[in-house]
Amino acid sequence: MAMNRNPRVLPDDVYNQTLISNVHPADWQNPEPAPRYNLVVIGGGTAGLVTAAGAAGLGARVALVERHLLGGDCLNVGCVPSKAIIRSSRICADLRDAGRFGLKIRENTEVDFPAVMERMRHIRARISDHDSVKRFKELGVDVFLGEGRFLGSDTVEVAGETLRFKKAVIATGTRPVHPAIDGIAEVGFLTNETVFSLTERPRRLAVIGGGPIGCELAQAFRRLGCEVTLFHNASHILNREDSDAADIIQQSFIRDGIRLVLDCKTRKVEKKNEDKVIHIECGEETEAIAVDEILAGAGRAPNVEGLNLEAVGVRYDKREGVKVNDHLQTSNPSIFAAGDICLNYKFTHTADATARIVIQNALFGGRKNLSSLTIPWCTYTDPEIAHVGMYERDAREKGMEVETYVRPLKDVDRAIADGEEEGFVKVHVRKGTDKILGATIVARHAGEMISEISLAIVANLGLKKIGQVIHPYPTQAEAIKQVADAYHRNRLTPFIKGLFTRWLAWRR
Numbered sequence: 001m002a003m004n005r006n007p008r009v010l011p012d013d014v015y016n017q018t019l020i021s022n023v024h025p026a027d028w029q030n031p032e033p034a035p036r037y038n039l040v041v042i043g044g045g046t047a048g049l050v051t052a053a054g055a056a057g058l059g060a061r062v063a064l065v066e067r068h069l070l071g072g073d074c075l076n077v078g079c080v081p082s083k084a085i086i087r088s089s090r091i092c093a094d095l096r097d098a099g100r101f102g103l104k105i106r107e108n109t110e111v112d113f114p115a116v117m118e119r120m121r122h123i124r125a126r127i128s129d130h131d132s133v134k135r136f137k138e139l140g141v142d143v144f145l146g147e148g149r150f151l152g153s154d155t156v157e158v159a160g161e162t163l164r165f166k167k168a169v170i171a172t173g174t175r176p177v178h179p180a181i182d183g184i185a186e187v188g189f190l191t192n193e194t195v196f197s198l199t200e201r202p203r204r205l206a207v208i209g210g211g212p213i214g215c216e217l218a219q220a221f222r223r224l225g226c227e228v229t230l231f232h233n234a235s236h237i238l239n240r241e242d243s244d245a246a247d248i249i250q251q252s253f254i255r256d257g258i259r260l261v262l263d264c265k266t267r268k269v270e271k272k273n274e275d276k277v278i279h280i281e282c283g284e285e286t287e288a289i290a291v292d293e294i295l296a297g298a299g300r301a302p303n304v305e306g307l308n309l310e311a312v313g314v315r316y317d318k319r320e321g322v323k324v325n326d327h328l329q330t331s332n333p334s335i336f337a338a339g340d341i342c343l344n345y346k347f348t349h350t351a352d353a354t355a356r357i358v359i360q361n362a363l364f365g366g367r368k369n370l371s372s373l374t375i376p377w378c379t380y381t382d383p384e385i386a387h388v389g390m391y392e393r394d395a396r397e398k399g400m401e402v403e404t405y406v407r408p409l410k411d412v413d414r415a416i417a418d419g420e421e422e423g424f425v426k427v428h429v430r431k432g433t434d435k436i437l438g439a440t441i442v443a444r445h446a447g448e449m450i451s452e453i454s455l456a457i458v459a460n461l462g463l464k465k466i467g468q469v470i471h472p473y474p475t476q477a478e479a480i481k482q483v484a485d486a487y488h489r490n491r492l493t494p495f496i497k498g499l500f501t502r503w504l505a506w507r508r
């Protein structure tokens with residue numbers, strides 16, 4: 001996306017005006033550059049903001065350069081708006097299922113789509129205060145709005161000004177990949193950059209891509225009343241997750257009434273009257289599927305263009321982004337990178353965590369390692385899938401033997417009471433030990449539950465320790481404790497059990 005001097009976020013209502021006034025005010029005057037900065041940060045998404053705020057807080061002179069909206073994807077067109085509409089969509093599903101809970105909803109529930117989107121815009125505007133130029137100015141950061149590019153090995157140019165730096169950080173993030181389908185550009189499609197500007201509900205929506213972004217949005221829009229067809233080029237949605245976990249989500253999608261088109265070739269898209277018609281080929285069969293809108297949610301491309309990286313010797317790849325070593329240093333030792341631009345794990349919390357590593361390594365000559373991070377993630381479908389550490393396949397690839405403990409939620413009292421029995425807690429330990437290698441949780445609030453396991457991994461606490469932690473009854477997180485109990489039971493060999501039985505008989 002090229003620099004936009006006065007960006008507008010549609011619709012141009014009071015909420016989006018507030019958003020803009022926080023994250024790219026029209027009347028913003030870039031400051032007079034300091035003679036030299038400890039750190040110049042290019043990109044004002046999560047990675048850039050956390051780097052700039054943290055470095056300034058430690059006394060560094062910092063310039064932050066953003067060409068579009070501070071807050072980047074997460075605030076403006078990612079996590080925040082998606083989670084806001086997912087919340088509304090979950091209520092739709094709860095009302096639909098109310099009969100299961102003994103409730104009669106008398107009137108037919110109607111989705112007020114414009115109101116759902118307005119609520120989202122309101123929330124985004126409120127949260128935008130945290131990422132505002134005003135706040136960053138108060139934190140002592142020099143904020144420059146404009147497109148940044150390297151001029152030389154210690155200079156960045158922005159809006160006609162030259163910023164001199166000791167160290168620089170590339171935090172320019174990614175953008176949606178445009179699907180390589182014949183005719184799609186002419187017909188037009190939505191991406192995460194435009195879908196949150198909708199004010200009218202598309203009656204029929206095609207979602208291209210069954211990864212986390214496509215799945216979250218497909219389910220949300222379906223529950224908000226769109227007829228949704230989800231296209232995915234594998235035999236299973238969310239195919240990076242374990243198939244037992246992804247299958248639960250797939251079944252939930254089918255129950256929601258999402259049509260899944262899996263493992264088919266999308267040949268072309270054409271316009272017929274008002275319809276966008278997608279031609280697919282599945283084995284011998286062909287089909288034409290007519291929709292009103294297409295949402296592309298498959299793949300991200302790194303924002304490496306226009307930065308003049310060649311001139312400063314920063315190696316990059318057009319698909320994978322800026323190359324960094326384990327200290328997040330690029331091939332130019334004075335230039336570091338953080339966030340989506342250089343990571344496989346494209347999440348806000350990893351953008352944040354890598355920014356913290358960069359502050360220490362760039363400013364204080366630290367040797368903090370990317371590989372030392374324990375990175376959990378969560379896909380906010382219903383139920384959610386959260387994961388941390390290794391999958392069983394990763395452990396086996398590394399030649400580690402694993403033992404796996406699983407607790408299905410259908411055996412957990414609180415999940416039964418909540419009517420949220422779909423899912424499980426699955427923990428892998430190194431065979432013969434209680435050392436946790438990884439875990440997957442499928443549950444309605446799996447994202448809230450996974451941190452207990454992340455903490456255990458980071459603090460090197462084994463399943464035995466988790467077994468000693470009293471969990472309030474009844475909670476769904478008890479499933480984690482019950483996994484630990486299963487581990488304990490497994491330790492009780494027939495020999496030890498025999499000894500106990502004899503000793504207890506003698507004590508009677």
Ligand SMILES: Cc1cc2nc3c(=O)[nH]c(=O)nc-3n(C[C@H](O)[C@H](O)[C@H](O)COP(=O)(O)OP(=O)(O)OC[C@H]3O[C@@H](n4cnc5c(N)ncnc54)[C@H](O)[C@@H]3O)c2cc1C
Nearest residue numbers: 043045046047067072073074078148173339340346347348
């Ligand atoms: C629909 C969706 C939902 C998501 N949901 C979640 C979620 O629930 N949880 C989660 O953890 N992650 C989620 N993500 C991912 C998350 O948004 C990203 O991982 C995060 O925003 C990465 O932050 P970043 O700072 O690395 O990059 P970005 O947020 O992309 O920020 C990069 C910034 O750099 C600016 N920039 C680029 N080039 C230049 C230049 N030359 N000069 C100046 N500025 C420049 C851009 O304008 C942008 O503001 C979601 C993403 C999407 C698309």
